[in-house]
Amino acid sequence: MKKFEGMGSLTEENYIKSIYSLSQATGEVYVSDLANKLRVKLPTVNSMVKKLAVKKLLSYAPYKGIKLTEKGKKEALSIIRKHRLAELFLVQVLGLGWEEVHDIAEQLEHVNSERFYDRIDQMLGYPTADPHGEPIPDVNGKISANKRISLSELQEGKSAKIAAVGNDEKTFLDHLNTKGLQIGDSVTVKRKEAFDGSVTITMKGKKETMLSHIVAERIWVEL
Amino acid sequence: MKKFEGMGSLTEENYIKSIYSLSQATGEVYVSDLANKLRVKLPTVNSMVKKLAVKKLLSYAPYKGIKLTEKGKKEALSIIRKHRLAELFLVQVLGLGWEEVHDIAEQLEHVNSERFYDRIDQMLGYPTADPHGEPIPDVNGKISANKRISLSELQEGKSAKIAAVGNDEKTFLDHLNTKGLQIGDSVTVKRKEAFDGSVTITMKGKKETMLSHIVAERIWVEL
DNA sequence: TAAATATGTTAGATGGCTCTAACATTTTAA
DNA sequence: TTAAAATGTTAGAGCCATCTAACATATTTA
Numbered sequence: 001m002k003k004f005e006g007m008g009s010l011t012e013e014n015y016i017k018s019i020y021s022l023s024q025a026t027g028e029v030y031v032s033d034l035a036n037k038l039r040v041k042l043p044t045v046n047s048m049v050k051k052l053a054v055k056k057l058l059s060y061a062p063y064k065g066i067k068l069t070e071k072g073k074k075e076a077l078s079i080i081r082k083h084r085l086a087e088l089f090l091v092q093v094l095g096l097g098w099e100e101v102h103d104i105a106e107q108l109e110h111v112n113s114e115r116f117y118d119r120i121d122q123m124l125g126y127p128t129a130d131p132h133g134e135p136i137p138d139v140n141g142k143i144s145a146n147k148r149i150s151l152s153e154l155q156e157g158k159s160a161k162i163a164a165v166g167n168d169e170k171t172f173l174d175h176l177n178t179k180g181l182q183i184g185d186s187v188t189v190k191r192k193e194a195f196d197g198s199v200t201i202t203m204k205g206k207k208e209t210m211l212s213h214i215v216a217e218r219i220w221v222e223l
Numbered sequence: 224m225k226k227f228e229g230m231g232s233l234t235e236e237n238y239i240k241s242i243y244s245l246s247q248a249t250g251e252v253y254v255s256d257l258a259n260k261l262r263v264k265l266p267t268v269n270s271m272v273k274k275l276a277v278k279k280l281l282s283y284a285p286y287k288g289i290k291l292t293e294k295g296k297k298e299a300l301s302i303i304r305k306h307r308l309a310e311l312f313l314v315q316v317l318g319l320g321w322e323e324v325h326d327i328a329e330q331l332e333h334v335n336s337e338r339f340y341d342r343i344d345q346m347l348g349y350p351t352a353d354p355h356g357e358p359i360p361d362v363n364g365k366i367s368a369n370k371r372i373s374l375s376e377l378q379e380g381k382s383a384k385i386a387a388v389g390n391d392e393k394t395f396l397d398h399l400n401t402k403g404l405q406i407g408d409s410v411t412v413k414r415k416e417a418f419d420g421s422v423t424i425t426m427k428g429k430k431e432t433m434l435s436h437i438v439a440e441r442i443w444v445e446l
Numbered sequence: 447t448a449a450a451t452a453t454g455t456t457a458g459a460t461g462g463c464t465c466t467a468a469c470a471t472t473t474t475a476a
Numbered sequence: 477t478t479a480a481a482a483t484g485t486t487a488g489a490g491c492c493a494t495c496t497a498a499c500a501t502a503t504t505t506a
């Protein structure tokens with residue numbers, strides 16, 4: 001699996017991708033966040049980050065946060081594009097379940113072939129969101145902007161459409177399945193408990209369901 | 224891209240696969256053949272071979288040939304199965320050209336997911352040959368036996384069906400395209416030149432074509 | 447604000463896969 | 477049948493991504 005000149009190693013790609021997604025979620029990315037996400041120790045991240053800084057994929061100063069450069073963002077978006085196209089493909093073409101495709105997509109996202117992904121993109125009709133509802137960047141890294149908020153931020157009485165979930169863990173996705181929640185479903189917030197942050201919602205044709213704060217927080221909705 | 228316990232690394236997989244295909248072609252496999260095929264130096268192969276011997280994937284004694292064990296063969300067949308399913312998939316489902324799919328399949332063959340390959344297998348209708356005509360081992364490593372000979376061995380006047388090509392280089396595949404040769408075509412040997420081993424063939428609806436020995440040798444036919 | 451805690455960095459080691467240089471064995475041919 | 481050529485092996489090094497142990501800097505809190 002030889003990569004083209006100038007391409008990062010598989011490991012580098014994973015760092016870049018993780019930095020990107022962490023910065024989307026929290027703005028700033030710290031060495032420890034990365035270590036945590038990638039399940040490696042701090043010094044490992046430290047040296048890798050220095051290396052990526054030399055390659056101009058990110059900017060970084062000791063004891064400060066990590067920021068992707070334009071070059072780094074471009075690479076991250078390319079990997080994310082491949083990941084999400086792969087997920088959608090696995091679900092729509094191969095008929096796999098949306099909660100089981102993540103691990104396979106993690107592997108497919110490193111496949112180095114423009115042709116391969118162009119064809120998949122074409123076959124899927126140039127989609128703009130993956131099966132989790134996450135937006136798919138186009139070939140140039142552009143993301144169709146669609147303002148989203150967390151379900152936990154939605155006011156009582158308001159309705160919105162489930163657009164994405166901010167977690168790929170199987171246990172989480174299984175939980176949503178048991179609750180009968182799907183991307184695209186419209187939900188209405190009936191009550192929000194100040195005490196524990198839990199949210200009670202209704203959906204067309206179903207009775208009330210309660211979601212704990214930790215779950216609601218990870219569900220993204222569009223108004 | 225974490226592998227399951229007991230699985231070989233990507234590098235190991237490539238060694239096993241190459242040993243298998245070299246042994247199919249020539250019976251015996253030598254350190255130098257492998258070094259050549261994998262484009263690494265002799266000592267590299269030497270140490271890797273020792274390592275694989277410890278893992279009981281092959282048997283080997285210094286200055287002697289290399290032989291896969293049953294365990295090694297099983298792993299090789301699993302990788303080859305994935306490679307060939309991937310090639311066929313790329314051609315039949317994604318509509319890529321049969322001469323361009325090899326590099327992508329080289330990457331896809333390392334994807335670790337039974338589900339993924341089961342689905343592809345199913346979608347393709349449990350095929351027994353890839354777009355080059357090479358047989359696809361089933362889940363248990365079984366290959367549907369179909370005796371083949373090289374076109375260069377076919378006697379004058381005899382006809383046979385092109386079943387496979389023994390070379391994946393782009394220049395070779397392009398050459399076959401220019402000659403108008405396709406897997407599945409029936410050809411008849413009109414003349415064989417003793418001097419240079421070249422073979423002149425005819426095909427239904429086309430005029431005579433001459434193939435050099437080096438080309439005829441790499442085309443496999445079934446009677 | 448000084449001590450305790452959390453976070454980040456440096457130094458040095460390891461295992462995987464590769465290399466070059468030097469040496470050993472086997473095969474070929476004069 | 478021995479010298480030359482081809483092939484294979486060993487020793488020692490380097491790079492990558494990782495680790496642990498020790499040390500440094502920031503942040504929190506008593």
